Amino acid sequence: xPKVSLIIPLYNASRHLKLCLDSVVSQTxxxxxxxxxxxxxxxxxSQIVEKYIQKDTRFRxxxxxxxxxxxARNRGIKEAKADFIAFLDQDDMFHPQAxxxxxxMINHYQTDVAAFQICFVADxxxxxxxxxxxxxxxxxxxxxxxxxxxxxxxxxxxxxxxYIWNRMxxxxxxxxxxxxxxxxxxxxxxxxxxVMLTVKNIVITDIPLLYYRQNDDSVSKQxxxxxxxxxxxxxxxxxxxxxxxxxxxxxxxxxxxxxYLSRFIFKSLVSQPLRRIKGKNRINQLEKxxxxxxxxxxxxxxxxxxxxxxxxxxCRLFFAHYDRLAKLFV
Numbered sequence: 151x152p153k154v155s156l157i158i159p160l161y162n163a164s165r166h167l168k169l170c171l172d173s174v175v176s177q178t179x180x181x182x183x184x185x186x187x188x189x190x191x192x193x194x195x196s197q198i199v200e201k202y203i204q205k206d207t208r209f210r211x212x213x214x215x216x217x218x219x220x221x222a223r224n225r226g227i228k229e230a231k232a233d234f235i236a237f238l239d240q241d242d243m244f245h246p247q248a249x250x251x252x253x254x255m256i257n258h259y260q261t262d263v264a265a266f267q268i269c270f271v272a273d274x275x276x277x278x279x280x281x282x283x284x285x286x287x288x289x290x291x292x293x294x295x296x297x298x299x300x301x302x303x304x305x306x307x308x309x310x311x312x313y314i315w316n317r318m319x320x321x322x323x324x325x326x327x328x329x330x331x332x333x334x335x336x337x338x339x340x341x342x343x344x345v346m347l348t349v350k351n352i353v354i355t356d357i358p359l360l361y362y363r364q365n366d367d368s369v370s371k372q373x374x375x376x377x378x379x380x381x382x383x384x385x386x387x388x389x390x391x392x393x394x395x396x397x398x399x400x401x402x403x404x405x406x407x408x409x410y411l412s413r414f415i416f417k418s419l420v421s422q423p424l425r426r427i428k429g430k431n432r433i434n435q436l437e438k439x440x441x442x443x444x445x446x447x448x449x450x451x452x453x454x455x456x457x458x459x460x461x462x463x464x465c466r467l468f469f470a471h472y473d474r475l476a477k478l479f480v
Contacts (some may be wrong), residue, residue: 152208153235154249154318156181159219160199161189163240166363167198169276173243173361175206179250184209185226188435191215217412220329220337227328230321237315238360243275245359247284252318254290255353262349263299269358270314281297284357293355299346302354304406308413314343316360321433323349335378335387339414343389343407347396376435382418383442386411386459390451408453415452416461419443420468421480444469 156174158179160167174184186199188211196211203209204238212229214222234256248266256264269278298300303310326345329337346352393407423439446452447469454465464479 152181152183152232152364154179154235154236154253155226155232156182156184156238156249156322157187157223157230158184158238158240159187159189159222159226160191160195160240161216161219161222162191162193163195163278164193164198166241166365167195169200169243170238170240171199171209171427172245175202175239176246177249178247179242179253182208182249183231186211187222187226187282188213189219189222190214194353197230211313217333218331220331220334223329224331227324233321234318235321235324236318239315241363241365242315243361243363245278245281245361247286248359250286251284251289251355251359254286255293255355256318256320258290259293259295259351259353261295261351261353262320263345264293264316264354265317265352266355266360267358268313268360268362271361271363275361275363278361289355289357293353295351295353297351299349299352300403300406302352303342303346304403304410307406307409309410311422312339314338314341319345330385330388333381333385333388340385340388340392343410344392349391354460366457374422374435376431376438379419379423379435379439379442382414383446386415386446386451389414390446391433409456411451412453412456415443415446416454416457416465419446420476421461421463424464424468424473424477424480435470440471 157168174254186209188196188199196213199209199211203211212225214225223237234253236249236252251266252264325344327348330340333340387413391413399407419439419442423436427435443452443465447454454462460479464476467476467479
């Protein structure tokens with residue numbers, strides 16, 4: 151039985167996949183399985199994976215019809231044999247000590263989640279020439295333990311980043327949490343909020359142990375499209391429904407979550423559509439974003455006042471169709 155299950159969803163991954171998988175093979179921690187969920191790729195992704203499988207029995211390829219990254223990750227969680235789960239994206243790379251650091255932290259502190267920081271790299275990144283070899287035992291002792299995950303998450307009043315692949319999770323702690331099938335992008339936001347409000351504790355190190363490739367082809371770089379608007383609205387709906395099911399939140403946390411959700415809606419359905427939607431479909435897309443934002447506002451899910459006076463007026467003007475004026479306030 152492996153100690154860690156590493157889940158990597160794949161879709162037409164051939165461009166960077168070898169570098170990604172080489173970074174996995176190079177891990178100083180060895181007791182893991184790699185679940186490669188091939189989500190209906192039409193390129194040579196599966197052929198690349200097969201070469202790794204022939205050399206390393208820890209690698210396992212699972213093929214499925216194209217169902218989206220959330221379905222792929224959920225499949226990986228269900229197939230995982232280990233007590234601990236980690237994620238990696240097909241175009242990113244681990245530092246050689248990434249899994250070792252996470253495994254040592256989550257066991258030393260007996261937490262549900264362990265996390266490190268990430269390093270942003272260019273799309274053509276292949277190797278860190280200044281890579282540091284860390285003393286894992288010393289760094290684990292310097293890590294910061296949080297008995298309340300939401301206190302960690304809201305140490306920045308805007309909320310911490312919602313990355314999922316810089317963390318290791320105790321599988322038992324995720325048994326009631328899945329990635330939302332209808333949401334992409336923003337599925338990581340929904341997952342992270344649910345995790346932070348479900349798990350018992352978390353431990354963090356400020357060491358960057360993952361190389362995040364700033365890829366122009368990624369979903370986050372595709373601009374404000376109708377899919378972006380619809381997906382973020384579904385994410386907001388999913389989070390609002392989840393939060394409404396929680397009955398034991400203290401007043402401070404309730405305010406933090408209300409502000410976070412309102413900030414998420416303002417950014418995805420007001421601010422970014424006003425600033426970034428362009429082209430011949432701009433009017434139609436703005437109208438869709440406006441209708442969704444107004445609906446959240448009327449239902450009390452989106453409180454524009456929590457964003458400050460300037461953004462409150464941006465919303466008022468946007469709702470009244472004064473888009474040019476509203477854009478000045480976002």
